[in-house]
Amino acid sequence: MPHAENMVVIAAPITDVFAFIADGTNNPQWRPGVMDITPPDGGPEEGAVYGQGLRGPKGRRMDGDYRITDYQVPDRFAFEVIAGPARPTGSFDLEEPVAGATTVRFSLDLEAKGLMKVPMRFAGKIIERQMRAEVDCLSRLKDLFEGGPEEEEAAEEEEVEAEPEA
Numbered sequence: 001m002p003h004a005e006n007m008v009v010i011a012a013p014i015t016d017v018f019a020f021i022a023d024g025t026n027n028p029q030w031r032p033g034v035m036d037i038t039p040p041d042g043g044p045e046e047g048a049v050y051g052q053g054l055r056g057p058k059g060r061r062m063d064g065d066y067r068i069t070d071y072q073v074p075d076r077f078a079f080e081v082i083a084g085p086a087r088p089t090g091s092f093d094l095e096e097p098v099a100g101a102t103t104v105r106f107s108l109d110l111e112a113k114g115l116m117k118v119p120m121r122f123a124g125k126i127i128e129r130q131m132r133a134e135v136d137c138l139s140r141l142k143d144l145f146e147g148g149p150e151e152e153e154a155a156e157e158e159e160v161e162a163e164p165e166a
Contacts, residue, residue, distance in 0.1 A: 002088075004131035005107040008138045012145045014096035017104060018074035021092050021141070024050040024066075030140040033133075035061050046071040054084065086110055086127055106135045 010017055020026050022044040027034040038051035049067045056062035063083035070078035070091070078091035088110040095103045108131045142148060 002110045002128040002131055003108070004128065004135045005105065006135035006138045007103065007105045008142045009097075010102045010104060010142050010145045011100065012102055013100055014074045014094050014102045017102040017141075017145065018077065018092075018094055020145075021094075021104070022068075022071065022073075022077050024052065027052070030144055031134070031137045032140075034064075044068060044071065044077075049082065086130075088131065104138060104141070106138050108135055 023039075024037050024044065025039050027037055033055045034052060035055050036051075036053040040048040040050060042048065046068055049065060052064040052066060053061045054064035062085065064081055065083035066079045066081045068077070068079050069089070070076055074094060074096075076091065076093055078089070080089045081087040088108045090106065090108045093105045093107075097103060110127060110131065139148075
């Protein structure tokens with residue numbers, strides 16, 4: 001069964017980090033494979049379904065809708081993908097070891113069922129690599145909160161645009 005996991009510590013309060021992760025409309029900001037997202041009526045809660053378009057082979061959109069299966073503010077957010085070719089389950093487990101710092105652990109698991117068992121024999125390594133890339137997006141989440149490399153590049157571009165020409 002393919003599995004991928006990653007962990008980061010973010011310099012932000014646990015309630016802020018949890019709220020950001022749980023609100024799927026934020027996904028395109030830190031997960032580059034997300035093309036579009038449709039939030040559920042009523043916002044995030046256990047049982048809510050987000051419509052999600054993911055960048056597939058050759059940049060084509062493919063469905064990646066997910067259902068929230070566990071919603072425990074501010075400690076745990078779990079989901080199952082309910083549309084698309086691969087349907088992993090995933091979870092975000094959060095802890096606040098010290099005030100203002102949040103440990104986030106993101107894990108994905110894929111259990112091949114039914115007709116997926118055959119392609120998994122041949123594409124298992126590719127799927128595992130894609131899952132690894134997905135959990136590695138936690139570094140982008142950290143950068144969003146802490147003003148990491150992407151934020152710094154955007155700020156530098158703004159400064160250059162704002163400088164008067166001599």
